[in-house]
Amino acid sequence: MQFRTQIPIFKSQNLIDYNSKIVSLGSCFAENIAEKLDYFKFQNTCNLFGIIFNSVSIEKIIHKAVTQELFTEKDIFFHNERWHCFDVHSDLSNTNKVELLNGLNQLLQSTKQQLQEATHIIITYGTSWVYRNLGNKNIVANCHKVPQKEFSKGILSVEIIEKSIKNTIDLIQKVNPEVNIIFTVSPVRHLKDGFVENQQSKAHLITAIHQILNPKSEILNYFPSYEIMMDELRDYRFYADDMLHPSKLAIDYIWERFSQTTISEESHSIMEDVETIQKGLAHRPFNPNSESHKKFLDNLKQKINTLALKFPHIKF
Template sequence: MNFRTPISIAKTAHPIDYNSKIISIGSCFAENMAKKFDYFKFQNTTNPFGIIFNSVSIEKIVRRVVEQHFFTESDIFLHNDLWHCYEIHSELSNSNKEELLQSLNQIITATHDYLTHSTHIIITYGTSWIYRNIQSEQIVANCHKVPQKQFTKELLPVSEIENSIQNTVQLIQKLNPDINFIFTVSPVRHIKDGFIENQLSKAHLFSAIHQVLKIHNSQFTTLTYFPSYEIMMDELRDYRFYAEDMLHPNQVAIDFIWKLFIDSNIALESVSVMQEVEEIQKGLNHRSFNPESEQHLKFLSKLHQKIDILKSKFPQFKF
């Protein structure tokens, strides 16, 4: 008997290999996948402006990068002794106003350069629920613990999400017409919005993404979809695959989703290199009971030989 409902995922026509340059943006699940890319030494950069959940905020920050629209004092504000920006995650907030602006604008320049030369972009949408600042009437990426009375909470309609995704694609293609897009919906459930509301939110994302895919596929462009959410909900239909909060995928689930991503989106010739990288990573993480022993010193010597051989083939690798 088969106790699972395996999801069939088509092999992409534009796989990722070790010459690829990947940029990942979006929800916290984007960070989970990016850690895998980093572990296996792919050329990857992730969420340069921090975690962003909704499509409008992703579009807004992409527009800044593509058009090199730099931040000014009018884009930031002081709250709880820190300078913040509603377009970015609070992890980038700073106690010094000038340092914050300088840092954000340096990120714009660096991301513009990286995006120009990227081969793949992975965009992970988390929710259709947004918070709109009442005073500015602008959708924010992060509320920065500003009192909730200063915001209204809204569910973005499918049409607005679709338009936002379409704008994001066009902006990026304007800068880099050859880039490949991989869209996915985060498997993290946002039940603080409510159980029914979470399902509605995800449904709006699915509808919008697939409408954009339908439009672009008819034009033979390189937009694909990876079913992270569907794998979690249908193939890993059990709470043993969740973290303690019962909302986020645990490491077993992340590893399983990553394995399916490898099968569908990583070039076959790169898989053997990934195995070599993992062997080295495990060796580097090994802790000997007797670090000065002859046996351990021989182990380290062989390990560094493997690293040197691999770096001769891939000079960008850093262990």
């Protein structure tokens, strides 16, 4: 008897391997996948400008990076004893205005270089709901705990999201026409917006993405993170304690489906070697000075060196 349905996922035509250079952008779920890529020692960079949930704010950051339109004093503001920028996450906020601007503009240079060199870009959209600054009507990526009365809340239409995603693709292809772009929708539930509103938000994102995707395209792909959570893992035991975010088990399962369909078969054996080393490095012996543990460390060092000869970028 079968007690669940499994979503069919077509294998990507341009699989990720250990020579790939990956850039991950978007919501907090982008970071979940990036952590897995980091653990298995792929060449991956994630969210240099912090977590960003909506398509318009992601497009804006990519536009600034590609065109090298630098941040200036008009892009930042002072609140709660720190300088902030509405276009980036609060993790980048700073008590020093000059340091904030210099840091943001250095990140623009780094981001452009990474977009140019990337073989794969993974973009994870979180929500269609956005906040507009009442002062300039701009959509913000982060409100930085500025009082809610300073913003108006609204949902992006399918048409606006579609246009934003098309602009994002065009910008990326200007600097890297052959790069593979993988879109996905975050399985995190944004229930502060409301139960029905969260579903509406995800539906807008999914509809917009699929109106852009061409089944014959080899460089534009969709990975169904949200659908896996909703249809394969349709049980509250697969959520964290907040009942909003996927649990560790759910993330592991979605990653497994991702690796089966998006990572080359040849890389799987290397991933096994990397995991063996990672577990070995995490091992805590009862007697660190024992001969058996010294042999274990020598064996581990040999495995690390063997892997480093094949892939110099892999470091533990």
